[in-house]
Amino acid sequence: MLLEGTASDFDSWQSLVSGSFVPLDTEPQRRGGFNGRISARDYDSVVMSYINANPHAVLRTPGLISQGASAQDTAGPTSSYYKVSLQLQGYGLLIQDGREMALSPGSLAIYDTSRPYTLSFDSDFSSYVMMFPQARVNLPRGTVEQLTATPIGADHQLGGLAAQLITQAGAMLPTLSRSVSVRLAGNVVDLLTTVMADELSEAGDGPDxxxxxxxxxxxxxxxxxxxxxxxxxxxxxxxxxxxxxxxxxxxxxxxxxxxxxxxxxxxxxxxxxxxxxxxxxxxxxxxxxxxxxxxxxxxxxxxxxxxxxxxxxxxxxxxxxxx
The missing domain is CATH 1.10.10.60 (Homeodomain-like)
Known part of the structure; x- marks a missing residue:
């Protein structure tokens, strides 16, 4: 998948967003014109995207999830995905699993495409978003659910390292050969899995x-x-x-x-x-x-x-x- 797109109106943005990730609804946050840009590339099922846009909201609804499940039954086996976003500029809010997380520059957040979520941005913003199959994460899905809409690695050095690597990889990946870029994208996912495991080990009384x-x-x-x-x-x-x-x-x-x-x-x-x-x-x-x-x-x-x-x-x- 290679997608480079810009939108100068909100209808075009709706189509662009759904084509870049999984089916999503979008809602404008203010009247007037709209501008947005997405650059997305697929590195062997790991999709790295750069997003820059005016204020708006993104919704992954139960209806869209059901439609996706029906399409999977028809098209063949696919995976559920995790998304990890790194906020670069601007501010927003992530809501999933009954939790809310404020998004600010430097924050890492994880969300799950198999369950409803909302992203709301109240100002112009830019971010990197990595989407990858849940099968790539060597952690129980039920355990990872504890991390959705929570700051990932905010209190640990690993979180800063992951944010730095995502930033550098986002700039470098389009310039590398296919084989090298696939390996680098996979390495980023491995590091994010390590950050998740570290975050879970610090939660509560630790694993039983x-x-x-x-x-x-x-x-x-x-x-x-x-x-x-x-x-x-x-x-x-x-x-x-x-x-x-x-x-x-x-x-x-x-x-x-x-x-x-x-x-x-x-x-x-x-x-x-x-x-x-x-x-x-x-x-x-x-x-x-x-x-x-x-x-x-x-x-x-x-x-x-x-x-x-x-x-x-x-x-x-x-x-x-x-x-």
């Missing part, structure tokens, strides 16, 4: 034993994705718990243990298939690299998750020259 074990287990899964023998039984044995206890730990996470392994493997394969530096690596070798050694099985899993077979995805991402 079940949450700590879930984090240890998912880290173990991530580190051992290449092992074709990775399974609920080997994971349970490595953590000295029963398979039944392992499944109980994953209850409420939205995924089974096997589903978590499968999703992570497919995501790793998808990233490698979209990497221009790996265009000469056979598709089957990429599957085997991440524990999916049976090419037919790999192809079925990938098609079910992404909507097209691995070779077709590589061609659509890298062009017809990809093998």
């Amino acid at each position: 034993e079940r949450q700590r074990l879930w984090s240890d287990i998912t880290a173990y899964i991530e580190a051992n994705l290449a092992d074709p023998q990775l399974s609920p039984s080997t994971i349970a044995a490595a953590h000295f718990i029963s398979v039944r206890t392992l499944h109980q730990i994953f209850e409420g996470s939205g995924e089974t243990v096997a589903g978590d392994i499968r999703r992570r493997r497919i995501e790793r394969c998808r990233q490698d298939l979209a990497d221009p530096l790996q265009r000469q690596v056979p598709v089957a070798a990429i599957g085997a690299r991440w524990g999916l050694g049976d090419p037919a099985h790999f192809s079925r899993l990938f098609r079910g998750a992404v909507g097209q077979p691995p070779a077709g995805y590589r061609r659509s991402t890298l062009g017809s020259s990809a093998s």
Whole structure:
């Protein structure tokens, strides 16, 4: 996705905003003319956008979320997304999950496109917004919900580092090669995930034993994705718990243990298939690299998750020259 657009009236802005992110409603905050600009680029499912506009409000309503879910059922598997905004200039307000957060220059905020939210700006403003699949964040979704519409990293050095990196990456990404820009965008998401984890560890009394074990287990899964023998039984044995206890730990996470392994493997394969530096690596070798050694099985899993077979995805991402 590459979108460069300006709007000199509010109707044009409404169309531009929905085309840049997920379906959204917009409302003017004052009478008279309107001007806005969006520059958005997709770096392998991580979208970095720069926004500069006059005062207005943006609404993600339950109706728009339902319409999006229906479209996903028709078009094939997609993901819910997190957005992280860095306010550069101007002031605004983010409302989600019963919380309100004032937006001022330098503030980092996270919101979730799968639930309603409102952004309201009462003055001219500019911001960077990163949108990325929730599957890229190695934290339970129910836990991340505690962070929506709250200042992220405001009291920690990591927050300042993330804001600095977003600012620098926003300026640099359009000038870099595709392969380098994809890696840099992914690194920014990794840092933001670290900031979220740090913020959660500081909240309340910290994670309980079940949450700590879930984090240890998912880290173990991530580190051992290449092992074709990775399974609920080997994971349970490595953590000295029963398979039944392992499944109980994953209850409420939205995924089974096997589903978590499968999703992570497919995501790793998808990233490698979209990497221009790996265009000469056979598709089957990429599957085997991440524990999916049976090419037919790999192809079925990938098609079910992404909507097209691995070779077709590589061609659509890298062009017809990809093998």
